[in-house]
Amino acid sequence: MTDKKTKYQEVAYYPGCALEGSGHAYNRSTKALGKKLGLKLKEVDNWNCCGAMEVKNIDPKIQTYLSSRVMSIAANQMGMDTVMAPCNGCYHNLKRAEYDLSNDEDSVAVTERLSSKSGHEAYKAGQVETIHALDWIKDAIGEEELAERVKNSLKGMRIANYYGCMYTRPRHIFPEKDQGPDSESTSKPHFMDDLLAAAGAENVEFPLKTACCGGAHTLSDSDTSTRLVLNIIRAAEAAGAEVIATECPTCHGGLELHQIRAESVLGIKTNIKVIYFTQLLGMALGLKPKQVGLHENVSDSFGFVKEKGLA
Amino acid sequence: MPIHEKSLIRPENLHVQEEKEVDGVDVSGHWSTFIETRVVNDYNEALEDEIGALPGGDYIHRCWQCGSCTNACTVHALNPDFNPRYWIYLIRMGMESELLRDKDIIWQCVSCHKCTHVCPRDVVPEGVMKATAHWLELKGHTPKSPSTVFDDIFSEQVIKTGKIEDGRVIMQFFKRTGQKFPPPWMVDMVKSLLRNLPIGLLTKMGMATLVAPKTSGWSKSRDAIEEYVAELEGRNREALGLDELVKAAENEIGPGSGPQEART
Numbered sequence: 001m002t003d004k005k006t007k008y009q010e011v012a013y014y015p016g017c018a019l020e021g022s023g024h025a026y027n028r029s030t031k032a033l034g035k036k037l038g039l040k041l042k043e044v045d046n047w048n049c050c051g052a053m054e055v056k057n058i059d060p061k062i063q064t065y066l067s068s069r070v071m072s073i074a075a076n077q078m079g080m081d082t083v084m085a086p087c088n089g090c091y092h093n094l095k096r097a098e099y100d101l102s103n104d105e106d107s108v109a110v111t112e113r114l115s116s117k118s119g120h121e122a123y124k125a126g127q128v129e130t131i132h133a134l135d136w137i138k139d140a141i142g143e144e145e146l147a148e149r150v151k152n153s154l155k156g157m158r159i160a161n162y163y164g165c166m167y168t169r170p171r172h173i174f175p176e177k178d179q180g181p182d183s184e185s186t187s188k189p190h191f192m193d194d195l196l197a198a199a200g201a202e203n204v205e206f207p208l209k210t211a212c213c214g215g216a217h218t219l220s221d222s223d224t225s226t227r228l229v230l231n232i233i234r235a236a237e238a239a240g241a242e243v244i245a246t247e248c249p250t251c252h253g254g255l256e257l258h259q260i261r262a263e264s265v266l267g268i269k270t271n272i273k274v275i276y277f278t279q280l281l282g283m284a285l286g287l288k289p290k291q292v293g294l295h296e297n298v299s300d301s302f303g304f305v306k307e308k309g310l311a
Numbered sequence: 312m313p314i315h316e317k318s319l320i321r322p323e324n325l326h327v328q329e330e331k332e333v334d335g336v337d338v339s340g341h342w343s344t345f346i347e348t349r350v351v352n353d354y355n356e357a358l359e360d361e362i363g364a365l366p367g368g369d370y371i372h373r374c375w376q377c378g379s380c381t382n383a384c385t386v387h388a389l390n391p392d393f394n395p396r397y398w399i400y401l402i403r404m405g406m407e408s409e410l411l412r413d414k415d416i417i418w419q420c421v422s423c424h425k426c427t428h429v430c431p432r433d434v435v436p437e438g439v440m441k442a443t444a445h446w447l448e449l450k451g452h453t454p455k456s457p458s459t460v461f462d463d464i465f466s467e468q469v470i471k472t473g474k475i476e477d478g479r480v481i482m483q484f485f486k487r488t489g490q491k492f493p494p495p496w497m498v499d500m501v502k503s504l505l506r507n508l509p510i511g512l513l514t515k516m517g518m519a520t521l522v523a524p525k526t527s528g529w530s531k532s533r534d535a536i537e538e539y540v541a542e543l544e545g546r547n548r549e550a551l552g553l554d555e556l557v558k559a560a561e562n563e564i565g566p567g568s569g570p571q572e573a574r575t
Binding site for chain 2: 017018020021022024046047048049051052053054055056057058059060061062065066069110113114117118119165166168169170171172186211212214215216217219220221224225227228256257260261263264265294295296297298299300302
């Protein structure tokens with residue numbers, strides 16, 4: 001077993017606010033997938049919001065503190081060395097806090113001040129490693145083992161893998177990426193492609209893997225978001241995909257919401273399904289659609305998964 | 312040619328005389344085109360420092376004008392007037408009136424981080440866009456953008472309770488921006504969701520909008536962050552000289568009716 005494989009068997013789990021609300025399907029499917037694969041998740045005790053894409057606009061240092069508190073609890077109160085965040089926003093913010101606390105004295109000072117006034121130990125850079133749900137499955141299980149465990153192959157399912165913005169940008173906060181063939185790429189990420197291919201899916205050549213869905217302005221500038229989402233959906237359909245696989249609740253929610261908004265406001269109807277990669281992998285491993293929260297998606301794909309022999 | 316000089320050849324600055332003869336030579340139409348003389352005398356020398364002092368704007372001074380940010384920009388692809396490189400140039404040159412022409416679109420940055428990803432000078436153009444949007448609001452050039460209203464609601468909830476609940480944020484946003492809730496497309500979305508949702512889960516989701524989720528023992532963090540935010544707001548006001556502006560306005564038009572009062 002590699003170091004990572006051993007290390008990721010049990011990780012601290014940081015679901016974040018979205019996964020308790022609009023992204024609950026992602027929460028349910030991540031837990032179900034972990035259980036099915038024999039991986040352990042210990043939810044971070046009494047966690048708080050990471051600040052998402054909003055608090056940084058008041059001041060990035062407040063966001064750094066918010067993220068640092070989550071990592072501090074995982075390290076200092078739970079004794080964990082790895083935090084797994086399935087949400088791109090949470091993952092990005094924890095990574096960004098790690099970077100700022102390693103490189104920026106002012107951020108360290110503000111974090112120490114707020115931590116001490118809040119009555120908890122300040123997080124110090126390097127105490128935990130933050131990983132995404134994709135890293136978790138990829139390194140703790142890997143493609144080979146995953147392929148062996150597949151019960152219902154995703155064979156014949158054409159998938160466009162959509163990673164969004166926060167998983168790869170900006171590159172400097174992800175020092176472990178772009179480090180050779182086994183690492184993730186910031187320009188052409190492939191971890192989700194790899195895992196779904198191991199489950200039998202046919203990944204289409206999709207140029208907009210890391211395009212922006214306008215998630216930050218989904219309500220405050222809805223027309224822009226609808227246009228950006230339509231670009232993504234149409235590119236995926238043009239590439240021959242039936243499904244867009246997602247790995248972020250904001251992207252997932254944005255695609256679903258603006259797919260409907262495009263139809264009701266612009267009269268443009270598209271048919272592509274939007275499904276979390278954890279839902280697809282879960283069903284491939286034999287979990288029932290409801291066990292992976294397919295009923296909690298806005299995008300209705302029950303008929304589709306039945307047709308593909310997954311239900 | 313420095314990029315701001317594009318402004319010299321805007322249609323409104325070009326003058327053409329349909330019928331014109333000079334020394335017996337017919338120079339009608341485009342032969343008589345001349346560009347209106349322009350003297351820039353409204354430089355705001357403090358502009359870069361002011362925007363650089365707001366959170367996010369810290370590294371604006373590093374810019375070398377390579378244009379990678381605009382080249383990579385998501386919003387620029389939809390609207391060519393959205394031009395981070397140009398705005399950074401104007402800010403550093405102090406060309407405030409030219410910047411104000413675009414005041415109503417600068418907030419539209421979607422924070423996709425493509426600019427920060429490609430910037431060879433670590434300017435963090437995304438942060439500069441946010442700082443510029445805030446500068447416009449704090450100075451009273453624009454009302455709070457829908458994006459800032461959303462950030463405020465979101466941040467208030469996080470600071471107060473440690474967590475947010477999507478439904479509450481959304482409802483508050485529609486209320487504070489004076490929009491009808493829910494918009495018709497949202498009704499369509501909810502209908503789509505209701506097709507498959509069991510009643511138990513629905514009740515749970517409904518309850519979440521009524522009873523806010525909380526991080527327990529958050530009150531000390533709340534107080535610490537609120538104290539920090541108050542200091543931050545004070546620093547921002549000072550950097551932009553807002554208190555002097557209010558005083559000057561009061562002296563001019565009498566106390567209590569300064570334009571900045573309602574905005575801060």
